[in-house]
Amino acid sequence: MATQKIKWLPNTGPNVIGYTITISDTGKDGPYTTLTQVMHMIPGSNWSNTDQCFFYNDTAVPYRYYRLITLDRYGNQGIDEAPTSFKAGNNPVETPALHSLPINEDTGGPNTLQYLSQGGTPIKDARIRIYKKIDWDTSNYANAIGTTITLATGGWENPIFVTPGDTYTIVFSKPNEFGPDTVEVTV
Numbered sequence: 797m798a799t800q801k802i803k804w805l806p807n808t809g810p811n812v813i814g815y816t817i818t819i820s821d822t823g824k825d826g827p828y829t830t831l832t833q834v835m836h837m838i839p840g841s842n843w844s845n846t847d848q849c850f851f852y853n854d855t856a857v858p859y860r861y862y863r864l865i866t867l868d869r870y871g872n873q874g875i876d877e878a879p880t881s882f883k884a885g886n887n888p889v890e891t892p893a894l895h896s897l898p899i900n901e902d903t904g905g906p907n908t909l910q911y912l913s914q915g916g917t918p919i920k921d922a923r924i925r926i927y928k929k930i931d932w933d934t935s936n937y938a939n940a941i942g943t944t945i946t947l948a949t950g951g952w953e954n955p956i957f958v959t960p961g962d963t964y965t966i967v968f969s970k971p972n973e974f975g976p977d978t979v980e981v982t983v
Contacts, residue, residue, distance in 0.1 A: 800860075803844070803851045807866045809874070809957075812836045816865040816873075817852055823859045833867070872959055897983055898955030899926060899964070909979065910950040911968045918950030922970040926956045929980060932965035958983055 804815070814835045818828040834842045834852055842850050854860070866874035901910045911919045924944050931939040941964070942956035958964055963982045969975035 799853045799855050801851050801853050802862050803847060803849045804864055805849050806836065806838060807874070809866065809868065811868040811957075812866055813869050814867045815850065816867060818863045818865060820861040820863075821859075824861070826861075828861075828863055831862075897960055898957055899966070899981065899983065900955040901951040903981060903983075907951070909952070909966065909981075911946045911974075911977075912950050913974065918948060919946055919968075919970060919974055920948045920950070922946040922968050922974060924952060924956070925967045926958065927965045927967065929963040929965050932967070932978070 802817070806812075807815075814833050816833050817831045819831045820826050820828050831854070832852070834850060836850075837843065839845065842852060844851050868874075899909070901907055903909055911922050911924070913919055922945065924946065925940045926942050927937070927940055931937075941958055944952050944954045944956060946968075947953055960983050963980060966979045966981060967975070968977045968979075
């Protein structure tokens with residue numbers, strides 16, 4: 797059986813660790829079953845420096861259809877909701893986006909999550925960590941989703957990306973000066 801190559805562009809979402817390749821051998825678009833997983837490693841054994849994309853060589857029937865599922869380190873899957881099945885010999889396809897949203901000082905309104913002293917003065921260089929509420933409540937502090945620090949304005953240096961539909965605990969602290977202070981948000 798001939799080897800056929802499929803290609804896809806790297807997902808630029810945060811914390812991407814790999815891709816699940818699913819196939820349909822019915823001669824049409826679906827149903828799909830899992831073929832294999834490919835790690836998101838640049839460079840790596842499934843990365844083409846020449847084409848600047850990932851690839852997979854499949855010994856498949858010529859009428860096989862493929863779809864991709866993006867995976868992140870938290871177990872989230874970006875399942876493609878658009879009809880973007882493709883066949884081997886394709887131009888590199890876009891990978892499904894992981895559904896994530898940024899949290900920063902403006903989440904919930906302008907400066908809502910800005911870190912200020914009780915007197916209203918912005919706190920610079922404080923540490924911000926975000927946890928899933930369940931992890932914070934069970935003292936599972938090793939499972940921080942992301943960290944950043946505050947600027948001179950009390951704003952955030954970088955946003956932290958989270959998955960919609962969950963409740964998160966944001967922890968602000970500046971050792972020996974402020975906090976820890978917590979805020980819960982549902983995204």
